[in-house]
Amino acid sequence: MKILIVGSGGREHALAWKIKQSEIVDEVFCVPGNPGMDAIGPCFDVDPCDLHKMQELVLQVSPDLIVVGPEAPLAAGLSDALRARGFDVFGPSEKAAQLESSKAFSKDLMAKYEVPTAAYGRFTDLTEALNHLETMEAPYVIKADGLAAGKGVVICQTLEEAENEVEAMMTGKFGDASAEIVIEEFMEGEEASIFVLTDGEGAIYLPAAQDHKRVGDGDTGPNTGGMGAYAPAPVVTPRMMELIQALIVEPMLSGMAEDEMPYQGVLYVGVMITASGPKVVEFNARFGDPECQVLMAGLPGDIVPALLVCATGGLVHAHAELSNMMGLREFQPSACVVVANEGYPGDYAKGSIIGGIADANALEDVTVFHAGTDKDSDGKIIAVGGRVLGVTATGENLREAVDRAYAGVDAIDWPQGFSRRDIAWRALK
Helix, strand or coil: EEECCCCCHHHHHHHHHHCCCCCCCCCEEEECCHHHCCCCCCCCCCCCHHHHCCCCCCCCHHCCEEEEECCHHCCCHHHHHHHHHCCECCCCCCCCCCCHHHHHHHHHHHHCCCCCEEEEEEEHHHHHHHHHHHCCCCCCEEEECCCCCCCCCEEEECCCHEEEHHHHHHHHHHHHHCEEEEEEEEECCEEEEEEEEEECCEEEEEEEECCCCCCECCCEEEECCCCCEEHHHHHHHHHHHHHHHHHHHHHHHHHHHHHHCCCCEEEEEEEEEEEEEEEEEECEEEEECCCCHHHHCCCCCHHHHHHEEEEEEEHHHHHHHHHHHHCHHHHEEEEEEEEEEECCCCCCCCCCCCHHHHHHCCCCEEEECCCCCEECCCCCCCCCCCCEEEEECCCHHHHHHHHHHHHHHHHHHHCCCCCCCCCCCHHCC
């Protein structure tokens, strides 16, 4: 088989790394890829959101399966365009991907299907939004409706702070993405990430993961795209997973199928475990980053057959066989520590040289996934993004996985990089 992976981040590097291990895969291609992915298979310098050029590339490569990693191409309709050309695609349609590309759309669907989530209001008028804040109690959750690179959610502790954030968003903070906003009640509890592989009917549940959104230790500082993750997350007990399946995932999948927008691909459910049960924080139309890294590292088996069935149908009948092929029951505890560029999530410099990646990769059960990297004219790895590396490790238990990941971080020679030092603290405390 030939598989084309769309994207250039740590998530896509992890997918390429895992897919390449499959006995049924001959070649892996990436677009646009990164230096880590380039070591796995050829990378093509094409914008994934340029549907015309992407179709030209796919006709040239003729892959047996296309795996779309990031949300932006999905929201642009890439899956639809490639399916129309006769290719099998792992990734939802543009219509179904609105679960992520429009928070207002997602909240309205949850209300329609009676899926538990926070009470909310959606606004395009600034005055109405500010008036709504007056009816609420702190803290306030303010969300840009559209895609904002993982930074479009702000939790405000005071009314003044919330008013300022609402005004900033609705006057262009995130461009068109915050022309409409959603204001939600704050939910108390512990958050977890649930990933469901689906063809629109059947569903395979991967081990629950937990991300670390805040930039600083102890969950302090501004939100980021994610500073680290681990799996499995003990807060999601077997009983809690059953509730998530019955109250959230099954109503969403069946409702979307009935509304003629069946969901194919991976459904990412951000869940808050509250005193009254699980509630949806958000849906995403792709794997999380860095959650994908820990899931790919921890799965001992072959994920490719499951991705293919999700793209082509028949998951209900093949569920048990595919789960066994993936090795779900033998999942290894895993942890990922993101090494970010100094200044992230604010402004940061580009071009600093990163050393020691090979040393980190040489450590037992450690893999360094590239995200915001490139090569300079001398072929050295340089930092060009905010979140730059995802140092990922597995172990017999979570403590061992975390210790190995940090040994990998410490092996990297990059003075301009930083990381949180408390990944998985909730599970290890």
